Amino acid sequence: MTEAEEREGTRPIRVLIGKPGLDGHDRGAKVVARALRDAGMEVIYTGLHQTPEEIVEAALQEDVDVVGLSILSGAHLTLVPAVLDLLHAQNMDDVVMVVGGIIPEEDAEELRKLGVKAVFGPGTETDDIVRFTRASVGRA
Amino acid sequence: MSLGAEILQGDRRALARALTLVESDPHAADDIIAEVYPHTGHGVVVGITGAPGVGKSTLVDRLAGQFLARGRKVGILAVDPSSPFTGGALLGDRVRMEGRGSDVFMRSLATRGHLGGLARATPRAIQLLQAFGKDLILLETVGAGQSEVDVMGFADTTIIVVVPGLGDDVQAFKAGILEIGDIFVVNKSDRPGADQTMRELRQMLHLGPQRAWMPPVLAAQAQQDVGVSEIADAILRHSEVRLTDPEQQQRRMQEAERLVRDALAEQLVRRVVNQSQAKGRWHEVLTEVAERRLDPAGAAKALHLDQE
Amino acid sequence: MAKERRTPSGLEVKPVYRAEDVSADPVRDIGEPGQYPYTRGIHPGMYRDRLWTMRQFAGFGTAKETNERFHYLLRQGQTGLSTAFDMPTLMGYDSDDSRSLGEVGREGVAIDSLRDMERLFQGIPLGEVSTSMTINGPAIILFAMYLAVAEKQGVPWAKVRGTLQADILKEYIAQKEWIFPPEPSMRLIVDMMEFAAKEVPQWNTISISGYHIREAGSTAVQELAFTLADGFAYVEAAMARGMDVDEFAPRLSFFFNSHLSFFEEIAKFRAARRIWARRMRERYGAKNPRSLMMRFHTQTAGCSLTAQQPEVNIIRTAYEALAGVLGGTQSLHTNSMDEVLSLPTEKAVTIALRTQQVLAHEIDVTDTVDPLAGSYFIENLTDRMEAAAEDYFRRIDEIGGVLRGIEIGFFQREIADAAYRYQQEIDHKERLIVGVNAFVEEQEERIPILKIDPTVERSQRDAVQAVRQEREQAAVEAALEGVREAALSGRNLMPPILDAVRAYATEGEIVRTMRAVFGSYREAAVF
Numbered sequence: 001m002t003e004a005e006e007r008e009g010t011r012p013i014r015v016l017i018g019k020p021g022l023d024g025h026d027r028g029a030k031v032v033a034r035a036l037r038d039a040g041m042e043v044i045y046t047g048l049h050q051t052p053e054e055i056v057e058a059a060l061q062e063d064v065d066v067v068g069l070s071i072l073s074g075a076h077l078t079l080v081p082a083v084l085d086l087l088h089a090q091n092m093d094d095v096v097m098v099v100g101g102i103i104p105e106e107d108a109e110e111l112r113k114l115g116v117k118a119v120f121g122p123g124t125e126t127d128d129i130v131r132f133t134r135a136s137v138g139r140a
Numbered sequence: 141m142s143l144g145a146e147i148l149q150g151d152r153r154a155l156a157r158a159l160t161l162v163e164s165d166p167h168a169a170d171d172i173i174a175e176v177y178p179h180t181g182h183g184v185v186v187g188i189t190g191a192p193g194v195g196k197s198t199l200v201d202r203l204a205g206q207f208l209a210r211g212r213k214v215g216i217l218a219v220d221p222s223s224p225f226t227g228g229a230l231l232g233d234r235v236r237m238e239g240r241g242s243d244v245f246m247r248s249l250a251t252r253g254h255l256g257g258l259a260r261a262t263p264r265a266i267q268l269l270q271a272f273g274k275d276l277i278l279l280e281t282v283g284a285g286q287s288e289v290d291v292m293g294f295a296d297t298t299i300i301v302v303v304p305g306l307g308d309d310v311q312a313f314k315a316g317i318l319e320i321g322d323i324f325v326v327n328k329s330d331r332p333g334a335d336q337t338m339r340e341l342r343q344m345l346h347l348g349p350q351r352a353w354m355p356p357v358l359a360a361q362a363q364q365d366v367g368v369s370e371i372a373d374a375i376l377r378h379s380e381v382r383l384t385d386p387e388q389q390q391r392r393m394q395e396a397e398r399l400v401r402d403a404l405a406e407q408l409v410r411r412v413v414n415q416s417q418a419k420g421r422w423h424e425v426l427t428e429v430a431e432r433r434l435d436p437a438g439a440a441k442a443l444h445l446d447q448e
Numbered sequence: 449m450a451k452e453r454r455t456p457s458g459l460e461v462k463p464v465y466r467a468e469d470v471s472a473d474p475v476r477d478i479g480e481p482g483q484y485p486y487t488r489g490i491h492p493g494m495y496r497d498r499l500w501t502m503r504q505f506a507g508f509g510t511a512k513e514t515n516e517r518f519h520y521l522l523r524q525g526q527t528g529l530s531t532a533f534d535m536p537t538l539m540g541y542d543s544d545d546s547r548s549l550g551e552v553g554r555e556g557v558a559i560d561s562l563r564d565m566e567r568l569f570q571g572i573p574l575g576e577v578s579t580s581m582t583i584n585g586p587a588i589i590l591f592a593m594y595l596a597v598a599e600k601q602g603v604p605w606a607k608v609r610g611t612l613q614a615d616i617l618k619e620y621i622a623q624k625e626w627i628f629p630p631e632p633s634m635r636l637i638v639d640m641m642e643f644a645a646k647e648v649p650q651w652n653t654i655s656i657s658g659y660h661i662r663e664a665g666s667t668a669v670q671e672l673a674f675t676l677a678d679g680f681a682y683v684e685a686a687m688a689r690g691m692d693v694d695e696f697a698p699r700l701s702f703f704f705n706s707h708l709s710f711f712e713e714i715a716k717f718r719a720a721r722r723i724w725a726r727r728m729r730e731r732y733g734a735k736n737p738r739s740l741m742m743r744f745h746t747q748t749a750g751c752s753l754t755a756q757q758p759e760v761n762i763i764r765t766a767y768e769a770l771a772g773v774l775g776g777t778q779s780l781h782t783n784s785m786d787e788v789l790s791l792p793t794e795k796a797v798t799i800a801l802r803t804q805q806v807l808a809h810e811i812d813v814t815d816t817v818d819p820l821a822g823s824y825f826i827e828n829l830t831d832r833m834e835a836a837a838e839d840y841f842r843r844i845d846e847i848g849g850v851l852r853g854i855e856i857g858f859f860q861r862e863i864a865d866a867a868y869r870y871q872q873e874i875d876h877k878e879r880l881i882v883g884v885n886a887f888v889e890e891q892e893e894r895i896p897i898l899k900i901d902p903t904v905e906r907s908q909r910d911a912v913q914a915v916r917q918e919r920e921q922a923a924v925e926a927a928l929e930g931v932r933e934a935a936l937s938g939r940n941l942m943p944p945i946l947d948a949v950r951a952y953a954t955e956g957e958i959v960r961t962m963r964a965v966f967g968s969y970r971e972a973a974v975f
Contacts, residue, residue, distance in 0.1 A: 014160075025623070025663075027751075037223065037229060042228060045231070045234070045975075046234055046235065047973060050239075051547070061245055073554060074790070077550065122754065235972060
């Protein structure tokens with residue numbers, strides 16, 4: 001098979017980067033979105049101030065493999081479970097969920113227990129996020 | 141239940157999955173399309189294009205709101221370019237959408253830039269949305285390159301969006317998209333120079349060939365929802381004119397011909413390539429072409445003759 | 449040949465600087481402290497006469513808890529108050545709005561109505577402290593609440609001192625916490641400037657902020673250029689309203705970030721003062737020396753702190769604070785070591801304040817005014833920062849101004865590019881950060897962090913609902929109608945908003961009333 005045909009068969013990994021809640025700090029979300037794009041993924045960015053309902057609806061419509069939430073407002077223990085519940089209600093438990101932002105370690109453990117696959121705090125290298133994303137959808 | 145049947149029953153997740161299939165591997169979607177095809181072709185497909193920054197996404201969102209209010213079922217396809225180097229893409233058109241929840245089904249498509257993939261995926265994506273029940277589909281593409289012009293070929297009504305000043309209009313004319321526009325929108329019309337841009341556009345349209353449908357030039361401020369209802373009216377007027385047009389039947393046949401030709405070309409290519417590969421001829425012929433021992437058309441002919 | 453070195457803004461740095469590297473004219477460009485163009489500082493005696501104001505930003509939970517933190521900080525020797533509001537307050541939602549779920553009292557104090565504001569400043573005489581409020585989109589409402597509290601305390605507005613951030617342009621550019629579209633937002637700011645110039649003469653109605661531009665990932669040059677460009681835009685907007693430049697310009701203040709690249713930061717502060725003074729005099733015709741003097745607050749860079757080995761943040765913060773002081777800041781906030789993990793604990797805040805006290809009293813940097821003046825390197829870098837900023841001003845002019853730049857995503861793209869470059873430098877180890885990509889510790893020690901009481905949200909929700917029950921509803925409705933009329937007619941919104949807060953209309957109600965007239969805003973995605 002030629003390279004072009006091979007690529008045709010495997011679609012790029014699709015990732016939704018969402019910013020739930022009210023904070024507007026999108027530096028991290030955008031740096032990560034760009035790094036994933038540069039690693040060959042299709043990144044759908046929802047924009048700021050999204051409700052959990054809006055994020056899950058977008059993830060459904062865009063048929064993404066991964067949902068990444070960026071939260072710096074301290075509301076992660078409210079917003080993340082809300083998104084997970086809605087994903088579950090839509091039978092979308094196969095979607096890989098990751099969270100980035102200012103998340104204290106205790107809370108990160110709680111989120112992992114709820115089903116979040118990874119929590120990326122400040123200082124995470126984007127290469128690690130790319131590697132994790134690929135591995136999480138079985139494309140390591 | 142098949143994915144096609146689920147779509148016909150209005151399953152959003154099934155629609156999303158089928159869209160992924162038509163985007164990635166057209167053949168895997170053949171069965172789905174075959175199943176839903178009788179339920180497609182209704183309603184209106186509106187193409188919206190223009191240079192970056194003219195406010196296309198906002199206009200698309202406002203039109204969606206306008207048509208929802210008029211009881212239409214709205215779907216959106218937003219096309220963004222993929223990076224030619226990495227194949228990745230940043231799809232940011234959802235950012236401009238006001239939360240309309242599940243009332244509007246929107247899908248972001250990356251151009252993926254290989255083998256005219258988008259030109260093949262777009263009509264199928266439209267068909268899936270129609271089978272799902274959407275009767276007003278907004279198809280948004282960025283810029284005015286040839287591939288965008290091609291994609292606009294799938295729209296029933298094409299809207300060209302410009303803004304006053306900054307030479308955007310000139311660019312639009314250069315790219316030759318004047319011919320494909322059915323409606324022209326001068327967005328951000330509160331800006332200085334809007335009247336002049338509208339005048340210039342009208343003049344240029346009058347200089348062109350006389351058509352049964354003279355494209356209107358409309359002013360809008362999409363951000364403030366000003367002028368959007370008039371655009372929606374024009375879209376519906378255009379679609380009435382189109383439907384009563386005696387040439388409509390002929391146009392349907394033309395479109396059918398194009399779709400069949402495209403599918404035929406695709407299937408033939410695939411068959412020839414697969415069989416050549418199976419026989420081990422493919423690599424051999426490519427090598428000869430690469431080393432200039434055989435010309436590409438000669439190679440194609442040779443491969444084709446091999447089949448018979 | 450040794451590898452070329454550059455500042456984080458990309459300016460080349462030579463191994464040695466000599467006299468011939470200084471192009472600045474010693475009289476025209478450097479001058480004397482307290483004299484035009486104020487490169488060396490706005491006061492002749494600087495910190496010999498008066499130390500900078502130590503102003504630690506505080507706010508969390510309910511008004512009552514934050515009020516206790518205020519009293520604590522004042523007892524520890526802090527000299528000014530600085531209020532952090534929670535996200536719902538910053539975005540114009542009441543605590544019981546569904547959008548506020550999980551966010552009430554998390555990042556700052558929750559304020560819904562005048563009732564909360566009265567509680568926040570209980571026991572704090574508003575005629576004696578100066579208060580800074582970090583609020584932008586709904587600044588006009590919080591300003592009205594503060595003035596209403598002063599009224600209740602019997603303090604005349606003429607004696608009220610403080611600063612509103614109220615810099616909406618940098619919200620569209622960097623921090624993304626806006627409520628209304630840019631044009632009506634600009635109008636609200638000019639309304640406040642106009643009102644304060646007459647009624648609250650000691651109030652700084654706007655703090656033009658580079659801090660958040662930097663936190664969003666910009667370089668020092670971009671921070672300098674974009675902040676000043678915003679400043680010019682406010683000046684032009686107020687002049688377009690017919691105000692005299694010397695009537696409002698003395699009340700404009702600035703707010704900068706102090707990041708890790710020590711000399712570049714100092715040069716940035718010095719260049720900022722010079723550019724501002726020149727522009728105000730030459731382009732806007734300001735005559736009052738106070739209009740030419742750039743006063744600014746500095747905060748150390750939150751984005752330079754690391755979650756790894758958090759105690760090391762104390763050291764980073766100390767250097768950044770020193771750069772602010774050597775750059776001639778008027779007030780300073782030093783970040784607490786744990787701010788990258790959560791809101792600061794009392795212990796962490798105290799160490800941060802002590803850092804400033806060491807700077808002020810132990811290392812003798814306050815004895816000489818602008819001690820780095822005349823350094824070949826510093827003067828050369830100051831010149832180049834100014835030139836690089838002027839380049840950006842030209843580009844912004846070519847685009848058609850700041851609002852147009854925001855609309856086409858110019859600033860957002862410049863910042864996103866810089867942020868991405870910076871991250872790449874760290875990922876590729878071209879820039880070493882202790883604990884992150886160098887000198888990493890296998891076993892990270894955890895430090896205690898502040899937990900926000902989860903019952904805060906509930907009690908705040910109940911409180912705002914109680915306020916709505918108790919107040920006189922007809923008065924609220926009449927006052928909101930006044931707000932709506934003024935929003936429509938273009939009359940100054942400050943008086944009707946004052947009436948509304950006095951009637952205990954909530955912030956969310958006032959914002960909704962204005963949003964119905966002004967609309968809302970969504971930005972294009974710029975990466």
